[in-house]
Amino acid sequence: MSYKPTNEDLMAYLYGELDESAKAQLDQYFKEHPEARTELTEMEETRVLMSQWEDEEVPVIPGFIQPHENSEWLYWRKYVAIAASILLIITLGWASKFNVSYGEDGFHAGFTALSDGLSMEEVAELLAKERENILAEVDNDLQGLQVGINDNRSFMENSMERFNELPEDQINNLLSEQKQQIVAEMNQLSDKLTDDYREVFRQLVVSFSNNFETQRIQDLRNVEAAFNDLEDAITSKQEVFEEALYSLSVEVDALTPNNNN
Amino acid sequence: MKEITLMPQTDFLIAAAKNGDPIALNQLVKLWYKRIYNFGYKYFSDHDQAMEVTQKTFISMNKNLKTLKDEASFKSWLYRIAANYCHEEVRRQKRKWVFPFMKVQSKDDQDFIQNTAATWRESDPDREYAQTELKGLLKKALKILPEEQRMVVIMKEYEGLKIREIAEVMSISENTVKSRLYYALGSLKKQLEQWNINKETIHYEL
Structure with a gap:
């Protein structure tokens, strides 16, 4: 039966972790199979090559501080901190008179002593009192108005009575005085208006006449210019006519000897 | 080692x-x-x-x-x-x-790696080698490896961990560690050959 080592055997041999009997068996095998020995030698060389990578130096080795003395305290520290926080909150709440309660009326929270709100009866009583006050004020106002109306009425009645008591001629005098006064005011107004209108018309006529005269002068100038143009036109036509006549006479003179011939 | x-x-x-x-x-x-x-x-x-x-x-x-x-x-x-x-x-x-613009540095690195590889293949290796630091190339060769192979190589080659320790650190089997080492060394060898980095050129430079 031929022996053939496994890959695992080769590794154990390579690293010197094979027991003596197995090692002897493998040594014998290598003598008979040099190619297997060569493979192992190549692996050995690979190991030598890989061993060229030396160790790196560690930059800093930190020191460990062992907190044995305080380990109990470190464990309980967080719970003590929580308890202290709760105590602090309670103390602050007590110092600031913070109150919280929950009852039939609901949840209450506040910084002063808690007191329940008004009952329905108390609220109804307050509303009734307020209503009475408002009604009393309205009554007072109405009474004041009534008194004022009565005063005015009595004053008017008194005045009517006194007016009726006056004699008829005195009334007529009063009325005629009033009438004369009104007429005088109307006359004054009329005079004032008359003066104003007269001035307006005067200015209107003056401006019209001024305008009219200006317009007339302009028209005359236009006519004059038109006549001048006409005169010029006539003169020029006359000259043309004379020239024409002259040329005609020249032509006639020229024709005359021929006719004579 | x-x-x-x-x-x-x-x-x-x-x-x-x-x-x-x-x-x-x-x-x-x-x-x-x-x-x-x-x-x-x-x-x-x-x-x-x-x-x-x-x-x-x-x-x-x-x-x-x-x-x-x-x-x-x-x-x-x-x-x-x-x-x-x-x-x-x-x-x-x-x-x-x-947000791609936040990763500019890494993208530049990758481009640089590719450009370097291309340059080394195409031009005169000796001249280029003289101009480029060996360390920078080794760094790039290592960075080309897949992350899991790279980590195994670093732990083994530079940190000196045993295969068993690497397996323990990475929660993988020892065979997996060996396998990754095998393929990683193969890739590194191939890459260094491409850039014409070998024992001779290193000695020449050193």
Whole structure:
């Protein structure tokens, strides 16, 4: 039966972790199979090559501080901190008179002593009192108005009575005085208006006449210019006519000897 | 290969730190901080992410050290915390893909890896090799690996965990660890060959 080592055997041999009997068996095998020995030698060389990578130096080795003395305290520290926080909150709440309660009326929270709100009866009583006050004020106002109306009425009645008591001629005098006064005011107004209108018309006529005269002068100038143009036109036509006549006479003179011939 | 054993004073420091000795705790951090940082750095190739994972790991260690029952398994326990934070960081980064502009750096990295691979194939390897740092290429070669293979390789090659410890950290079988190592080394070999990185070129450069 031929022996053939496994890959695992080769590794154990390579690293010197094979027991003596197995090692002897493998040594014998290598003598008979040099190619297997060569493979192992190549692996050995690979190991030598890989061993060229030396160790790196560690930059800093930190020191460990062992907190044995305080380990109990470190464990309980967080719970003590929580308890202290709760105590602090309670103390602050007590110092600031913070109150919280929950009852039939609901949840209450506040910084002063808690007191329940008004009952329905108390609220109804307050509303009734307020209503009475408002009604009393309205009554007072109405009474004041009534008194004022009565005063005015009595004053008017008194005045009517006194007016009726006056004699008829005195009334007529009063009325005629009033009438004369009104007429005088109307006359004054009329005079004032008359003066104003007269001035307006005067200015209107003056401006019209001024305008009219200006317009007339302009028209005359236009006519004059038109006549001048006409005169010029006539003169020029006359000259043309004379020239024409002259040329005609020249032509006639020229024709005359021929006719004579 | 280098083999990092559990520092001899670690057991004592763990016991003291569990009893609440802050000096012991700080010493423990100092002893392991560099290892966890380098584990994170090789996994992400990114300082910030490595620091994030390292800090979270040691905060978690500080918090949960009392729950560690077997002090001998401190190393696996610590790497398990770191590995979990690495996975968490990867998930966090993937969630950021919802907004592509928030992942610019990683996308640039991927483009750079691809461009580098193409350049190395096409041009003169010696000249390019002289211009490019070996470390940067190894970093990229590692980053190309699938996450689960990468983590196994880092734990084995750089952190010196035993296969059993890696299986414990990652909650997988030892055979799975070996299998992942086998395929990861195969991929790395292939990749380095593509870039013409071998024993000769390394010696030439060194």
